[in-house]
Amino acid sequence: MPQEKTKPKDFIRAIIDEDLRTDKYGGRVHTRFPPEPNGYLHIGHAKSICLNFGIADEYGGLCNLRFDDTNPTKEDVEYVESIMEDVRWLGYDWGDRLYYASDYFEQLYQYAIELIKMGKAYVCDLSPEEIRQYRGTLTEPGKESPYRNRSVEENLDLFQRMRVGEFPDGSRTLRAKIDMASPNLNMRDPVIYRIMRVPHHRTGDKWSIYPMYDFTHCLSDSIERITHSLCTLEFEDHRPLYDWFLDQLGVYHPRQIEFARLNLSHTVMSKRMLGQLVDEGYVRGWDDPRMPTIAGLRRRGYTPEAIRTFCDRIGLAKRDSMVDIALLEHCVREDLNKRAQRVMGVLHPLKVVIENYPEDKVEELDAINNPEDPSMGTRKVPFSRELYIERDDFMENPPKKFFRLAPGREVRLRYAYFITCVDVIKDENTGEVIELRCTYDPATRGGDAPDGRKVRGTLHWVSAAHAIPVEVRLYEHLFLKPDPGDVEKGKTFKEYINPNSLVVLNPCYVEPSLANAKPGERFQFERVGYFCVDSVDSKPGTPVFNRTATLRDTWAKIQKREAKNQ
């Protein structure tokens, strides 16, 4: 067996290896992905999904999907649906282990009663404002609540009455009795139940109280016999509390491990900011192809494989970092290069008339569908006297390094003929080039010259009479600033939005084979980029294309450099 270069293990997998070696959990590995159904999943969640489900796969373990639905005022079934769709689309399967924290409400309630009976929890009548004041500050200890030493009987009675809705929202809480002087604010008698007399999307109006995250999460993990509970860095301070509840109750105790969340350059990841972009109309929805949401990336044309590869390559650590979005783009190009069918499409059309080509003649020329994958075969592309080429594939006064079409110059039309530009037609008033007159060499049919002569440039083209007019949407980074979350004084992150993040081109001309392209289908427009048929706005026969990514463009780089040297 060839010695594969094995990727070094990240610190979490190292911990799991160690736990396996010491038989800490009986050889089991069981993770969970625990989203709150209050928004759409984004690429940052994908990191967590790939981590949790990926580890389960690698270790022959299991990964649960669990909705952390303890706050009915913010949650909705709409999000439950989209989250399940996105996880599935990414290629992961939770089998029959779809859980909701709300499934455990009764058991959680019993655990709370147990805590009360142990004298480890009490009903507190302090108002939210008072609780804040009693909590103290980062540098000063808090004060004990005057309700801290109620009798077990009174606590039991009050808690039961909280449950059935006898008291108004916010009037009382159930708190853990820990240590108001703890340097860790999370340990200063944290609230574990609050009164919220609102219906829950799953339990209806059964409950008037809902448990808090810290209480719910550790016990849900415990109930599900999770071995390794992976979460982001900001929960590091909560780990003592996670452990405290489990220790007090003497139940099965998973291990919480924290890792750094993903930050991606040129975009934002917070639900708050993403929601603002949607609500205030900066983008057209959670699935706008400019959004870093899974739904947006999917609509943009990203593949699950590309996203998974990306999540694998960004690595895993505890330091805060900002991954360059160029890596994401690299991953999608790499994947699409292998699988996307090549087609020809002209984004900025310039008409070309082949003067020596017969008016009524049409030839069907052979084109290769994917040079990276011969099994994808070939197709026919119609060629005729009048064509469209890309406007910037022609320059009247070309610089030295430009080797595309220019007056008197010969280039190849991909899979077709060598043509030579013999005349340039301009608009009388504006001077704009509106048409090129060219001649072709019949001997170069298919794109090779029998006399062995070479041309520097090969251009893509579309037969004017056969072209399908389509709308193409070009996308760029949503933000111009690499870190839009780093807002300068007096500004908002929205001021960094790239005004060219969406450019709509219409009409563009694509080869006729694209007339029946299906929503979600991906193509490489040769020499231009990768495009995906929009799944929302396309109509049968008139596809709308989203640009997933450009091709690497060496020529653009040269131009940029020359411009700078001027």
Added chain:
RNA sequence: UGGGGGAUCGUCCAGCGGCAGGACGACGGGUUCUGGCCCCGUUAACCUAGGUUCGAAUCCUAGUCCCCCAGCCA
């Protein structure tokens, strides 16, 4: 001025007392019917100061800087 974390090429991740390595990016070249892909090469880093050691990114000490925490959000 409390507590919890973290500092390695421009970016991300390795390295666990023995030549600081990979990926992305950038730059240069080769190849080419996509200025794509692919291939080759170059660039470029251990937060600082001491100490231990034959030898320190790694161990010790003292600093510096960055992130998180004062929701009845998760």
